[in-house]
Amino acid sequence: MAGSATKTVYDIFQSMEYGPAAVSSTVTAQAWLDHHSRSLGLFIDGKFVRPADRQSRSLTDSKGANVCSTVCAVEDDVSLCASSAVNGYKAWSGMTCYSRAKVLLRLVSSLGQHTKCVLELCELCEASCSPSTLVRLLQYYSSWAQLRDTLITNWTPLGVVAVVVSDDCSLYSLILKVLPALAMGNSVIVVPGRSTAAPALLLAQLFVGAGLPAGALNVLTGSDIMLGATVAQDPRISYITYCGNKQDGVKLCKATAGMGVPISVSPCIGATCSFIIFESADIDSAVDGVIEAAFKKKKEVHWVLCVQESALDSVVARLSLRMSGMKCVGLSSEADRVLVDAAVQEAQQQGAKLVQSCTAAPSGALYPPTVLCGAAPSSSFVVNPCPGPLLPLMTFRSNTEAVTLGNHSPHGLAASIWTEDLTLALETAKSLSVGSVWVNSHSVSDPCLPVSGHKDSGTCTDGGQEGLYQFLRPSCCSCPLPRSSPVSLDYTKFGTAASPAIIVPDESASSPKSYLQFVGGKACKAESGCSVAVQPPGGGSVLAYCPDGGRKDVRNAVEAASKVQPGWMKKSPSARAQSLYSLAKNLESKKKDMAASLSIQGTLSAEEAENEVDISSARLSDWAAYCDKLQGGSLPMPQSGSALSIPEALGVVGLVLPDKNPLLSMVTLLGAAIATGNAVIMVPSQKNPLAALAFIQVLQASDLPAGLVNIISGSRDQLTVALANHSVLKAIWYWGSAEGCQYLQYSCTCPLKTLRLFCQTDDGQRVNLYTAISVNKKKKKCNVNANLRAHVVPGLFVIGANALSDVTSVTRSFRVV
Structure with a gap:
C-alpha cells in the first residue's frame, strides 16, 4: 500500500485503507475511436451508416476532453432502421433455438478477444459494465435462447423491440434488456443514452461479427429521449422498453400515449x-x-x-x-x-x-x-x-x-x-x-435474479425467467393488431362531461328495480344521490336504475380496500381458497337471479345466461384452487449466499369491466385479483351493469372481509379519471374507449401504475390493445361455446409470480449471507 511500508498488519486492519488504484490506459479504445475518425455513425443493417446533413452530439470524459461525437438520427433514419429490423427479425426468428444460442455463445469468444477495448471504452464513457459481467449475461441468456421452446412452450416473439435508455443509464442495464429480447427471437433497435452510445455501437459491431443476422440488432443515436418517441411512431415497432431515470421515462410515456405501442418502464436511476x-x-x-x-x-x-x-x-x-x-x-x-x-x-x-x-x-x-x-x-x-x-x-x-x-x-x-x-x-x-x-x-446483481421495484421504481421485471415474458406473446393470440394514432384529447377535461339528468325512480310496484352499489362491505347509494337508467340495446323502456357513482365513492372504496388488503394478503393461501370456494358456491345458489340479470337486456337467451353463470362459478373455483399454487423459491446464485424470490400482491387494483360477457369477465378478473392477495374496486360495464350489481348479493353472503371487493357503477370516463388520479391504486385493468386508453397511458405516471388497456367498439369487441408501463404475459383461452369466449389469466395482479404469471411486475429477491 502506498505510504504504508512502516505499518503493521494490525494498523492496516484498523484503518482498512484501500490499496493504490491501478494505472488505467485507454490506448485500445482510442485506436478504435480513431479508426472511426471519432465520429460514430448509426448502426443499421449490420454496418455503420453516417447520413449526410445530420447534427451530431459530442461526448466528453470526466476531465472535459472530447471522446467522440455521435449522429443525431431523424425520422428517415428511423424508417430505414425499422425496415432493417423487420428483415432481421425474419432471419433471426427463423433460426432454431440451438442456432441462436450458438450465436450468443460465439459472442463470448469475441468479447474475450476484445475485452480490453470494451473495458477501456466503458471507462472513457463512464458506462460502468465489466466484460466479465457481459460474459455472464451472454452465458445466461444463451441458455434461455436454447431452451425457449422447451421450457416456455406456446409462446412466440413479439417482433421488433425498441430498447430506450436515458443518458445516465449504465451499459449493464441496457444489455439486461437487449439480450433477453434477442434470446427470445426478437430483433432489437437500441436507442442509447449519451454514456452508452459508443459502447453500444461497439457491441453491435461485435454481435454482427459473431454471426447475428444483419438487422437483428440496430443502434440509433440521438440528442435526447424524444428519439424513443419517434421510434414508437413507426407501425413496425411491436414493443418499447425503457430504463433510466423517471423523468425521461415519464416524458416517453406521455409522448407515446395513444400510439397503441406497449411500453414498459424501469426507472432504476436516481432512486x-x-x-x-x-x-x-x-x-x-x-x-x-x-x-x-x-x-x-x-x-x-x-x-x-x-x-x-x-x-x-x-x-x-x-x-x-x-x-x-x-x-x-x-x-x-x-x-x-x-x-x-x-x-x-x-x-x-x-x-x-x-x-x-x-x-x-x-x-x-x-x-x-x-x-x-x-x-x-x-x-x-x-x-x-x-x-x-x-x-x-x-x-x-x-x-x-x-x-x-x-x-x-x-x-x-x-x-x-x-x-x-x-x-x-x-x-x-x-x-x-x-x-x-x-x-x-x-x-448484488445477476441475470438470474428478477429485478424491479415498487411505487415509483417501475413496474417492469428484468432478469430471471420472469423478465423474459415481456418479450413474448402467447402463440394462441393473433398477430399484433393495427397500430393507432393518438386522438386529440384535452386531458384536463376528460371524464368531466355533465352527468345525465337526475332521474327520480318511481316508487310504485310496477316501477323498474333500483340497484345499489357496494362500498366497504355495505350496499349503498352513490354519494351524488343520483341514479341512471339502464335500457336495452337500441333504447326503449327503462329496465332498472343503478347508482351514478363518482370521485367520492372511489375515495371511500379505496380507503376501505387499503385498510383490509394487508390483512387479506397475510391470510394463508388455504384460507383465501376457502373464501373463494364459498363465493363460487353462493354464486351457484343464486343461479336464477344472476341469469335473470344477464338476460334482462335481451343480449343473451335464458339458456345462454344460465350457461354463463355455470362457467363463472367454475371459474371462481379455478381461482380458489390456484391460491396455494403460486409460490416463490430459491434462485441459483453464481457466488456464495442464497437468493429467495417471494411473490407478492400489488395491493389495491381497479377493474373497469368490458361490455361483453359482464358476469364471466368480472369473476375472472375478480378471482385473479383476490386469489393472489389484492383488494379491488370494480366499475361495471356502463351498458350492462346489472350482472355486477346483482353479484352484490353473492358478496354479501360470502365471508370475504368488508372492503376487499367494491363495486361502483356510473359513468366509465368519470370513474376512470378517479381511479387514475388515486395514488393508492397500484394497477388498472381497463376496457373502454380509445380516449380512455390514451388518458390512462398519459396520466398513470405519478406514481407509476401497472396498466392493461383494451379498446373496444360499441358492440363490445376488442379492436386494439394497449399496455402501458408493462406488458401482458401468459393467457389461456377457454372455449365456452360459439359466442362465449373468455380469458383465464393465471397470476394476474401478482408481483413476482412464477413462469405461469401474467403480470410479474416485481420479484422480491434478497440474499442471505
Whole structure:
C-alpha cells in the first residue's frame, strides 16, 4: 500500500485503507475511436451508416476532453432502421433455438478477444459494465435462447423491440434488456443514452461479427429521449422498453400515449434506497459496505443510512475512522456543487452533525465524502437528494421504526439490511415495500435474479425467467393488431362531461328495480344521490336504475380496500381458497337471479345466461384452487449466499369491466385479483351493469372481509379519471374507449401504475390493445361455446409470480449471507 511500508498488519486492519488504484490506459479504445475518425455513425443493417446533413452530439470524459461525437438520427433514419429490423427479425426468428444460442455463445469468444477495448471504452464513457459481467449475461441468456421452446412452450416473439435508455443509464442495464429480447427471437433497435452510445455501437459491431443476422440488432443515436418517441411512431415497432431515470421515462410515456405501442418502464436511476444497520450487525462489515455503496464516483441510486440507536456511536466512530483520508469525489458540474452546499447548509441548520473525510474546498467540482448525522425523514435532502457524496443518517429504535423509515421514500427499488439475526432479516425484508432486499450485502446483481421495484421504481421485471415474458406473446393470440394514432384529447377535461339528468325512480310496484352499489362491505347509494337508467340495446323502456357513482365513492372504496388488503394478503393461501370456494358456491345458489340479470337486456337467451353463470362459478373455483399454487423459491446464485424470490400482491387494483360477457369477465378478473392477495374496486360495464350489481348479493353472503371487493357503477370516463388520479391504486385493468386508453397511458405516471388497456367498439369487441408501463404475459383461452369466449389469466395482479404469471411486475429477491 502506498505510504504504508512502516505499518503493521494490525494498523492496516484498523484503518482498512484501500490499496493504490491501478494505472488505467485507454490506448485500445482510442485506436478504435480513431479508426472511426471519432465520429460514430448509426448502426443499421449490420454496418455503420453516417447520413449526410445530420447534427451530431459530442461526448466528453470526466476531465472535459472530447471522446467522440455521435449522429443525431431523424425520422428517415428511423424508417430505414425499422425496415432493417423487420428483415432481421425474419432471419433471426427463423433460426432454431440451438442456432441462436450458438450465436450468443460465439459472442463470448469475441468479447474475450476484445475485452480490453470494451473495458477501456466503458471507462472513457463512464458506462460502468465489466466484460466479465457481459460474459455472464451472454452465458445466461444463451441458455434461455436454447431452451425457449422447451421450457416456455406456446409462446412466440413479439417482433421488433425498441430498447430506450436515458443518458445516465449504465451499459449493464441496457444489455439486461437487449439480450433477453434477442434470446427470445426478437430483433432489437437500441436507442442509447449519451454514456452508452459508443459502447453500444461497439457491441453491435461485435454481435454482427459473431454471426447475428444483419438487422437483428440496430443502434440509433440521438440528442435526447424524444428519439424513443419517434421510434414508437413507426407501425413496425411491436414493443418499447425503457430504463433510466423517471423523468425521461415519464416524458416517453406521455409522448407515446395513444400510439397503441406497449411500453414498459424501469426507472432504476436516481432512486432512494435504505441502508439499514441493526445493533446485531457486524458493524465493521456494515460500515465497509456503506463506504463502498454510498461514495462511488458515479452511483445510480441514492442511499439513506438508517442505524439503530444503540449502535449509533459505534457506527459513527467507525465511519469517521474509515473516511479519514478519503479523497474528494468529483461532481458533474459547478451547478452540482451549489446543490451540495445548499443541502449541507440546510442539514446544519436542522442540527445535523457532519462527518467528513476532509474539509471541503470553498468552491470547485470536488467535494469530500460527507455523512449528515441526525437527518430527519422530512428533510428535503432526504426526500429529494442532490448529486454528490452526501449520505443522510437517521436513527431508529425498533424493527417497526426501521421498516417505516425504509418505506418512507416514494421509490421502492431496493434496500440493504445488516444483521446477524436471520429471523429479523427475513421479517424486515418481507415488510419493506421494495423490489430487492440484500442481507449483509449490497448491490448484488445477476441475470438470474428478477429485478424491479415498487411505487415509483417501475413496474417492469428484468432478469430471471420472469423478465423474459415481456418479450413474448402467447402463440394462441393473433398477430399484433393495427397500430393507432393518438386522438386529440384535452386531458384536463376528460371524464368531466355533465352527468345525465337526475332521474327520480318511481316508487310504485310496477316501477323498474333500483340497484345499489357496494362500498366497504355495505350496499349503498352513490354519494351524488343520483341514479341512471339502464335500457336495452337500441333504447326503449327503462329496465332498472343503478347508482351514478363518482370521485367520492372511489375515495371511500379505496380507503376501505387499503385498510383490509394487508390483512387479506397475510391470510394463508388455504384460507383465501376457502373464501373463494364459498363465493363460487353462493354464486351457484343464486343461479336464477344472476341469469335473470344477464338476460334482462335481451343480449343473451335464458339458456345462454344460465350457461354463463355455470362457467363463472367454475371459474371462481379455478381461482380458489390456484391460491396455494403460486409460490416463490430459491434462485441459483453464481457466488456464495442464497437468493429467495417471494411473490407478492400489488395491493389495491381497479377493474373497469368490458361490455361483453359482464358476469364471466368480472369473476375472472375478480378471482385473479383476490386469489393472489389484492383488494379491488370494480366499475361495471356502463351498458350492462346489472350482472355486477346483482353479484352484490353473492358478496354479501360470502365471508370475504368488508372492503376487499367494491363495486361502483356510473359513468366509465368519470370513474376512470378517479381511479387514475388515486395514488393508492397500484394497477388498472381497463376496457373502454380509445380516449380512455390514451388518458390512462398519459396520466398513470405519478406514481407509476401497472396498466392493461383494451379498446373496444360499441358492440363490445376488442379492436386494439394497449399496455402501458408493462406488458401482458401468459393467457389461456377457454372455449365456452360459439359466442362465449373468455380469458383465464393465471397470476394476474401478482408481483413476482412464477413462469405461469401474467403480470410479474416485481420479484422480491434478497440474499442471505
